Amino acid sequence: MNSKTLLALALAMSFATAYAQSEEQVLNSDPIDVDGYLKEKNVTDHELEQIRSEIRKQKNEVGLNKEKTKGFKELSKTTEKLSETTEEYIDEKKNTQKEIAEYNKKIKCLMEEHPGADCDKYVRNRREEAPVVQEVQVAAAAPVVSTAEVAPIEEGPLKPFEQLKLAITGGVTNYSGDTETLRADNLGLRAESNITDRFSMNVGVGYTSFQTEDFANNTYGNQGYSPYYYQQYGQKGRDISYKNYGVDIGGKFFIAKTERFKPFIGMNLGYNMASLNYMKNDSFNANPYGYNAQFGNETYKTSFANVGLALGTEILFTRSVGMVVQGAYSRGLGSSLSSESSKNVSNNPDQKRLNQLADEVINANALSITAGLMMIF
Numbered sequence: 001m002n003s004k005t006l007l008a009l010a011l012a013m014s015f016a017t018a019y020a021q022s023e024e025q026v027l028n029s030d031p032i033d034v035d036g037y038l039k040e041k042n043v044t045d046h047e048l049e050q051i052r053s054e055i056r057k058q059k060n061e062v063g064l065n066k067e068k069t070k071g072f073k074e075l076s077k078t079t080e081k082l083s084e085t086t087e088e089y090i091d092e093k094k095n096t097q098k099e100i101a102e103y104n105k106k107i108k109c110l111m112e113e114h115p116g117a118d119c120d121k122y123v124r125n126r127r128e129e130a131p132v133v134q135e136v137q138v139a140a141a142a143p144v145v146s147t148a149e150v151a152p153i154e155e156g157p158l159k160p161f162e163q164l165k166l167a168i169t170g171g172v173t174n175y176s177g178d179t180e181t182l183r184a185d186n187l188g189l190r191a192e193s194n195i196t197d198r199f200s201m202n203v204g205v206g207y208t209s210f211q212t213e214d215f216a217n218n219t220y221g222n223q224g225y226s227p228y229y230y231q232q233y234g235q236k237g238r239d240i241s242y243k244n245y246g247v248d249i250g251g252k253f254f255i256a257k258t259e260r261f262k263p264f265i266g267m268n269l270g271y272n273m274a275s276l277n278y279m280k281n282d283s284f285n286a287n288p289y290g291y292n293a294q295f296g297n298e299t300y301k302t303s304f305a306n307v308g309l310a311l312g313t314e315i316l317f318t319r320s321v322g323m324v325v326q327g328a329y330s331r332g333l334g335s336s337l338s339s340e341s342s343k344n345v346s347n348n349p350d351q352k353r354l355n356q357l358a359d360e361v362i363n364a365n366a367l368s369i370t371a372g373l374m375m376i377f
Contacts, residue, residue, distance in 0.1 A: 158194050165192040165200075167324050169372030173208060177364035180357065184210035184242070186368060198254045202268075208244040211279070213237045214353055238350070239279040240357065246272040248308070259316070266310035270330070274361070276300045276354045294347055300354035302339040304362045306332045314374065325371045332362035 109119030167190045175182040190204035214237040250268025276299065283296030312326025336358070343351035 158197050160195055161193045163194045164377040165202075165374055166190070166377070167192070167372050167374040169324065169370040171368055171370030173366050173368040175361055175364040175366050177360040180212075180360045180364070182210055182212055182242075182361070182364075184208045184244075186370065188370065188372070192252070197257070200252045200254075201249070202252060202266075203249045204247070204268075206244075206246045206248070208242075208246070210242050212240050212242070212357075214240050214278070214350070214357075240276055240354070241279055242274065242276050242357075242361065244272050244274040246270050246306075248306075250308075250310075252310075262314040262316070264310075264312060264314070266312075266326075268308045268310070270306050270308065271303070272306060272332075273303045274301070274358060276358055278350065278354075293349060294343065295350055297342060298348060298351040298354055299342040300339070300351070300358055302336040302358050302362070304332045304334075304336050306330050306362075306366075308366075316376075320376045322374045322376065323371060324374045326369075328368040328370070330366045330368070331364070335359065336362065 106122045109115045109122040112119065115122075167188075169188045169190065171186055173184045173186050175184065186206055186208045188204055188206040190202055192200050192202035194200045248268045248270030250266055252264045252266040255263045255265065278296075278298055281296055281298065283294070285294055308328050308330030310326050310328040312324060312328075314322055314324050316322040339355075339358070341351055341355060345352040345355060
């Protein structure tokens with residue numbers, strides 16, 4: 001190998017070595033950014049990585065806390081709504097359970113053949129309707145009603161004196177006699193109790209009153225008891241006041257018993273104490289005219305018995321409140337049982353008028369129409 005060849009080989013090897021060193025230097029040099037400046041080299045170690053990890057962890061927790069805060073706000077709103085609906089649910093549950101317990105107690109009382117005193121409010125008027133028996137059960141969480149139909153209860157007959165009725169009545173009475181037709185007002189209080197489902201007995205007290213003009217005074221005037229009579233009492237007849245206090249006992253038979261209306265017929269026997277007197281009762285002596293006629297201070301008291309027939313109906317608004325409407329006919333039994341005049345009729349013509357009017361009322365046909373409020377116990 002000549003010298004030229006050796007020289008070329010040496011140059012080639014030197015070039016290859018220089019190229020390799022230059023490439024390694026380029027690879028290990030700091031990076032340059034796009035603008036031609038050197039880019040800072042990222043350095044790290046274990047502690048830095050822990051710090052960076054903690055930062056990332058805390059950022060995640062901040063995000064979680066924000067989401068949790070938002071969630072708690074929403075939970076607070078829903079909790080308030082839940083509280084309101086829960087309170088409403090509990091109230092409704094208690095009310096329903098109370099009504100169901102009351103219902104079951106009523107059904108139990110109606111099923112018993114001989115219920116106790118605690119069942120009085122359920123069985124007192126059970127004859128008026130036959131309820132369908134239903135058994136109700138309540139679940140622990142919420143009221144659940146289950147029903148089982150049972151045949152209607154057959155109501156037994158009312159026991160004697162099991163039901164009591166009180167009635168306050170008022171109305172009018174027309175007395176139609178041989179010579180007089182009079183109208184009176186009446187008030188009454190009556191107590192009644194059952195004997196059977198259809199028959200009842202009652203007792204009552206009553207007050208009747210009217211005022212009328214003594215038209216027959218003109219007759220006495222024509223007989224010579226005037227003019228002093230008219231000077232004293234006027235041209236019209238003297239006004240007469242009639243008052244009657246009575247007590248009676250009777251019975252009623254119910255023709256039909258429906259849910260609201262209970263028509264009946266009745267009969268009663270009564271005892272009455274009546275009094276009559278002139279409204280203007282000043283005394284006056286007509287003796288100067290030759291007749292010893294005494295006027296004034298005339299009164300008449302009498303007692304008598306009467307018998308009556310009634311036709312009417314009871315109208316029920318509720319189980320314990322209603323009204324009674326009836327028409328009645330009555331008439332006195334014969335004459336007075338006892339009587340007392342304040343003046344002698346021989347020389348007191350107006351005393352005679354009171355006696356005659358009392359007999360007229362006793363023997364008159366009396367037609368009454370009454371209505372009143374009734375309470376049932």
